[in-house]
Amino acid sequence: MTFLEMLLRCVAVLMVFLVFPLVIGQTEHKVMAHMQGRLGPMYAGGFHGWAQLVADGVKFVQKEDIVPADADRRVFQLAPAVALLPYLVVLLVIPVGPGGFVGQAVDAGIFFVLAVMGIGVLGSLMAGWASANKFSLLGGLRTAAQLMAYELPMLLAAASVAMAAGTLSLPGILEQFEWWWVPWQIVGAFVFFVAGLAELQRPPFDMPVADSEIIFGAYTEYTGIRFAFFLLSEYVGILVISALTTVLFLGGWHGPLPDQLGWLWTILKTFALALVVIWLRVTFPRLREDQLMRFAWTTLIPLALAQLALTGIVKVAITS
Amino acid sequence: MSLLAAAGPLEPAARSFLSPTGVEIVFLLVGVAVLGAALVTVTTRQLVHAALWLVVALGGLAVEFLLLTAEFIAWVQVLIYLGSVVVLVLFGLMLTKAPIGRSPDADSGNRWAALAVGLATAGTLVTLVVDAFRTSWIDLGAGAGSAKATGEYLFRHWVLPFEALSVLLLAALVGAIVLSRRDDEGKKPRPRPGKLRAGKPVGTSSGKES
Numbered sequence: 001m002t003f004l005e006m007l008l009r010c011v012a013v014l015m016v017f018l019v020f021p022l023v024i025g026q027t028e029h030k031v032m033a034h035m036q037g038r039l040g041p042m043y044a045g046g047f048h049g050w051a052q053l054v055a056d057g058v059k060f061v062q063k064e065d066i067v068p069a070d071a072d073r074r075v076f077q078l079a080p081a082v083a084l085l086p087y088l089v090v091l092l093v094i095p096v097g098p099g100g101f102v103g104q105a106v107d108a109g110i111f112f113v114l115a116v117m118g119i120g121v122l123g124s125l126m127a128g129w130a131s132a133n134k135f136s137l138l139g140g141l142r143t144a145a146q147l148m149a150y151e152l153p154m155l156l157a158a159a160s161v162a163m164a165a166g167t168l169s170l171p172g173i174l175e176q177f178e179w180w181w182v183p184w185q186i187v188g189a190f191v192f193f194v195a196g197l198a199e200l201q202r203p204p205f206d207m208p209v210a211d212s213e214i215i216f217g218a219y220t221e222y223t224g225i226r227f228a229f230f231l232l233s234e235y236v237g238i239l240v241i242s243a244l245t246t247v248l249f250l251g252g253w254h255g256p257l258p259d260q261l262g263w264l265w266t267i268l269k270t271f272a273l274a275l276v277v278i279w280l281r282v283t284f285p286r287l288r289e290d291q292l293m294r295f296a297w298t299t300l301i302p303l304a305l306a307q308l309a310l311t312g313i314v315k316v317a318i319t320s
Numbered sequence: 321m322s323l324l325a326a327a328g329p330l331e332p333a334a335r336s337f338l339s340p341t342g343v344e345i346v347f348l349l350v351g352v353a354v355l356g357a358a359l360v361t362v363t364t365r366q367l368v369h370a371a372l373w374l375v376v377a378l379g380g381l382a383v384e385f386l387l388l389t390a391e392f393i394a395w396v397q398v399l400i401y402l403g404s405v406v407v408l409v410l411f412g413l414m415l416t417k418a419p420i421g422r423s424p425d426a427d428s429g430n431r432w433a434a435l436a437v438g439l440a441t442a443g444t445l446v447t448l449v450v451d452a453f454r455t456s457w458i459d460l461g462a463g464a465g466s467a468k469a470t471g472e473y474l475f476r477h478w479v480l481p482f483e484a485l486s487v488l489l490l491a492a493l494v495g496a497i498v499l500s501r502r503d504d505e506g507k508k509p510r511p512r513p514g515k516l517r518a519g520k521p522v523g524t525s526s527g528k529e530s
Contacts, residue, residue: 072420075372108392108467115399122375122402125409129368132420137413144410151403168392168467 009104010092017088021235022053024271028278029053035282056228063224068132071221075130080222080229083123086116087236094243095171097253097263102171109170110158113244114151117199120233121147124208127230128218139217142208142289146198149296150205154195156304157188160311161248174252182250184314188307189249191300193273196241198296200234202277204284207292242273347387354380362434365422371409378402390465 029052033040045051067076090113095102106112121143128140162168164185165176182189198205201217209217219230246252246269253262287295357377364370378401385394416423428434474482 070420072366072368075368106391108395111392111395111399111467115395115402118399118403118406122406122409125406126368126372129409129413130420141410141413144406147406148410 013088013091017091017236020239021232024238024274024278025053025235026050027271027275028281031275031278032282035279060225060228065224065226066221068221070132072130072132075126076221077226079123079127079130080226080233081123082126083120084229084233084236086120087233087240089116090240091236091243093170094240094247095174095252096266098171098174098259101253101263105169105171108168110162110168110173110248113170114155114158117240118147118151120237121199123233124218127222131218131221133221135214135216136218136220138214139208139220142214143201143218146201146205146208146292149293150195150198150300153191153296153300153304154199156301156308157192157195158248160188160304160308161185163308163311163315170247174247174254177251177254179251179254185249185307185311187303188311189245191304191307192249193241193245195296195300196245197277197280198292200237200241202234202238203281204287205292206286207289210286238274238277239270242270242277245273246270343387347384350380350383350387354384367412367416367419367423368409371405371412374408375402375405378405385465388465389460390470392465392467392470 030040030048041049041052043049044055067073092104093102093106093109093112095105124143125140128136128138128143131137161173164181165173167173167176201208209219214220219227222230243266246266250269250273251265252269253259253266255262255265257264354377357373357380361370361373361377364373378397381401382394382397385391385397
């Protein structure tokens with residue numbers, strides 16, 4: 001791989017990182033509005049308010065960047081970057097199409113993705129502590145507790161796919177993929193997707209930012225561009241979780257069209273899942289903290305373990 | 321180290337240490353950064369800062385593993401150790417008042433003993449590694465530390481130590497549970513095993529034990 005090619009891949013991933021989350025955000029504005037019998041943004045940019053998020057971005061940049069007087073300045077200012085950057089790094093290794101259509105293929109891809117995504121939570125925890133605000137601290141603690149509860153089922157579900165494919169590499173898993181993996185791994189897919197939602201703190205798992213109790217959790221004290229970074233990290237997170245579920249459980253680039261159009265399948269499936277994420281936000285009320293924990297420990301983890309056992313049994317049965 | 325030793329036969333040094341390659345220079349620089357971050361971790365008076373510097377030190381170690389082509393170990397390092405820092409911060413915040421700025425009581429009379437133990441451990445390890453490898457040179461080919469290679473070494477050649485270690489970890493886990501439960505023995509009627517007491521929130525108790 002030449003230097004130029006590497007640069008080109010990095011720029012492409014950066015473009016995806018900057019454009020796709022905005023598309024998801026705009027879709028959320030419009031879809032949520034129509035589901036609730038509203039119109040959503042209609043003016044910015046002219047046609048159905050398509051430029052609303054661009055306008056929002058410009059607004060965020062212009063706002064004053066305030067650091068509270070009692071806050072720990074450096075940690076406070078560093079936190080948004082720690083929350084956002086892991087998702088950018090993860091996007092690098094998600095395969096889009098066959099034949100090396102990926103930013104950078106990593107040998108232990110699943111491990112890499114799950115490891116790096118865990119760091120993002122540290123950003124929320126740093127933000128919550130450094131704000132010197134009890135609501136922020138509560139939000140940060142809730143975020144961390146949620147991560148601890150939902151990381152395990154997520155790992156187990158991912159391990160099930162790795163076991164089925166016999167490899168940890170993401171393109172490798174897709175090369176092994178057969179259509180009947182979808183029903184075989186469907187429970188794992190459910191566990192992975194739900195745990196991913198919880199890790200992103202999306203409704204109905206948005207207890208850490210519950211506005212009726214703790215204002216906006218760890219992000220309460222943030223303004224301007226740093227606040228926008230936290231919002232952006234949520235939408236990149238939706239993209240990453242949807243794309244990962246697509247790659248691991250829905251067959252990624254596999255579909256009826258020839259392989260050259262595989263990238264189209266990946267993107268279509270990813271956006272369909274992103275739409276489900278938005279749909280869930282409109283549909284479900286927020287889970288209470290104890291319900292949230294009980295759901296992880298008494299439902300998701302047993303399901304993930306059952307899936308793991310099923311995968312093992314079938315795997316042994318078909319290879320022997 | 322055992323993995324590296326298994327990666328290839330040990331040969332006497334064919335290279336000079338005076339003409340380092342780019343990778344070796346980066347390795348040394350990252351090593352210095354890790355050492356610095358580790359020193360700040362134990363000397364800073366700010367509780368949460370100490371945990372965050374620990375993140376830097378452990379992350380730097382992951383980079384060192386990467387430079388040694390042990391890719392799988394590097395990601396495990398990030399997943400397990402950096403993830404556990406989150407837990408560390410969590411307990412640090414819950415057990416203290418989580419002050420911003422210096423904690424006046426973030427000091428211990430044991431620090432000289434700790435320093436002595438630390439230096440002794442470091443001395444032993446450095447002596448051991450230097451004595452074991454001397455000037456031998458291990459050629460790190462690409463893929464020597466991939467998940468496949470690591471798995472094969474771990475479960476073919478080192479399966480007994482691996483299992484013994486997992487038993488040790490299990491014992492530590494059980495021991496931690498026993499220690500944390502010692503208080504209420506004999507004072508309250510013991511709950512019947514297998515049943516949850518009414519009114520006890522289910523999630524919080526199981527959440528802490530993870």
